[in-house]
Amino acid sequence: MNAPFYKFGLFGDNVSLIVAFFIGIGFGFFLERAGFGSARKLTAQFYFTDLTVFKVMFTAIITAMLGLFYLSWMGLVDLSLVYLTPTYLLPQVAGGIILGVGFVVGGYCPGTSCVAVSTGKLDGVVYLLGVIAGIVVFGELFPLLGDFYTATPMGQITLPKLLNVPYGLVVFLVSLLAVGGFAGATWVEKKMASRKGEQPL
Amino acid sequence: MKRIFENLRPTHKAGVLVGILGFIATFAGSPYQGSQFTIDAQELARVVEATTDHVNPEELADWIIQGKTDFRLIDLRTAQEYGEYHIPGAENTGLTALPDAGLQKTEKIVLYSEGGIHSAQAWFLLKAKGYLAVYMLFGGLGGWKDEVLFPALADNPTPAQTVRFGRMKEVSKFFGGAPRTGASGPAQTPSYTLPKVEIPQSVEASSARAPKKKKEGC
Numbered sequence: 001m002n003a004p005f006y007k008f009g010l011f012g013d014n015v016s017l018i019v020a021f022f023i024g025i026g027f028g029f030f031l032e033r034a035g036f037g038s039a040r041k042l043t044a045q046f047y048f049t050d051l052t053v054f055k056v057m058f059t060a061i062i063t064a065m066l067g068l069f070y071l072s073w074m075g076l077v078d079l080s081l082v083y084l085t086p087t088y089l090l091p092q093v094a095g096g097i098i099l100g101v102g103f104v105v106g107g108y109c110p111g112t113s114c115v116a117v118s119t120g121k122l123d124g125v126v127y128l129l130g131v132i133a134g135i136v137v138f139g140e141l142f143p144l145l146g147d148f149y150t151a152t153p154m155g156q157i158t159l160p161k162l163l164n165v166p167y168g169l170v171v172f173l174v175s176l177l178a179v180g181g182f183a184g185a186t187w188v189e190k191k192m193a194s195r196k197g198e199q200p201l
Numbered sequence: 202m203k204r205i206f207e208n209l210r211p212t213h214k215a216g217v218l219v220g221i222l223g224f225i226a227t228f229a230g231s232p233y234q235g236s237q238f239t240i241d242a243q244e245l246a247r248v249v250e251a252t253t254d255h256v257n258p259e260e261l262a263d264w265i266i267q268g269k270t271d272f273r274l275i276d277l278r279t280a281q282e283y284g285e286y287h288i289p290g291a292e293n294t295g296l297t298a299l300p301d302a303g304l305q306k307t308e309k310i311v312l313y314s315e316g317g318i319h320s321a322q323a324w325f326l327l328k329a330k331g332y333l334a335v336y337m338l339f340g341g342l343g344g345w346k347d348e349v350l351f352p353a354l355a356d357n358p359t360p361a362q363t364v365r366f367g368r369m370k371e372v373s374k375f376f377g378g379a380p381r382t383g384a385s386g387p388a389q390t391p392s393y394t395l396p397k398v399e400i401p402q403s404v405e406a407s408s409a410r411a412p413k414k415k416k417e418g419c
């Protein structure tokens with residue numbers, strides 16, 4: 001997150017940690033102000049009554065995608081320098097499912113649980129302890145899981161390379177997906193709100 | 202048209218904007234076009250003049266002692282020379298194999314060779330290919346031996362030099378070297394320009410092999 005200054009050696013590990021601290025505080029602050037410190041708000045998306053999380057995440061993805069595409073197209077950003085996380089298909093699918101189940105059951109994702117702890121929510125504290133316990137268990141079991149952890153490696157793959165289509169086309173399709181997703185999410189929210197209204201409380 | 206857009210709610214405006222930008226992107230071509238690298242000779246010359254393309258042996262020693270892992274240390278000498286002695290943590294890559302050595306363009310790369318010429322050539326090679334954070338070890342392995350492995354105190358040291366020597370003695374021990382004391386020190390110092398194939402070289406190399414074992418012991 002501290003790239004490119006850290007990577008180019010403009011500051012070292014220590015300053016990098018200080019910068020990370022302030023970025024973390026800022027990130028947590030805005031998560032809290034957006035209401036993401038509440039498990040009710042976060043789990044509401046799984047009942048389709050409040051899709052704010054979906055919308056915020058998609059907005060971030062779209063902003064970053066269009067921003068990087070056009071900045072790079074103008075020659076201001078060198079996309080070949082952007083680090084791509086290597087894909088390991090099966091372990092990442094498994095990890096996604098585990099995180100998703102934990103999200104539904106616990107009401108937080110790891111980042112938002114820290115936000116919840118900072119405002120003194122007890123369920124957030126329990127969740128965070130669970131996260132730490134999970135990290136310890138995973139670390140201890142790693143010798144057994146190591147082979148699966150690096151199974152089905154696909155390298156630093158991108159959608160345009162995988163589907164062999166022009167880069168811009170993928171940008172357009174994801175943009176359409178976002179606009180459609182937003183419209184759909186708003187429609188679903190309204191639908192759920194009216195159904196809730198019909199039910200006697 | 203303008204009025205219709207103005208009457209839209211902010212979210213819808215954003216949606217229209219995303220649609221338009223996405224549509225144009227389809228015809229914009231590959232964004233990697235912007236990645237073509239051109240050498241700015243003036244800029245390179247400035248970097249060379251300001252010697253910001255250098256890492257001092259002392260600095261490098263500090264990084265290794267601190268256990269820093271945010272840089273790749275590349276030994277450009279032959280595999281045989283590398284086998285005899287290399288700075289702890291260094292990877293051996295020949296000059297021709299350098300572009301295929303799996304280095305990332307954003308990685309901090311420190312190059313060294315016996316003297317300074319090969320690493321300077323490799324530095325320019327990588328810079329021309331768009332690698333951003335490439336550095337040379339000042340004085341090459343010769344500089345490393347003089348300053349880190351076998352540091353010497355000047356004949357009439359200033360207090361600052363004495364303090365520095367005291368520190369370097371410890372650093373030298375860490376890497377399995379031996380500080381040289383007494384006025385004869387500088388006389389023994391092999392010059393960078395001399396080819397290092399004579400007897401002192403082999404003596405240095407054999408005594409310098411010690412840190413490797415020490416590291417394995419840990």
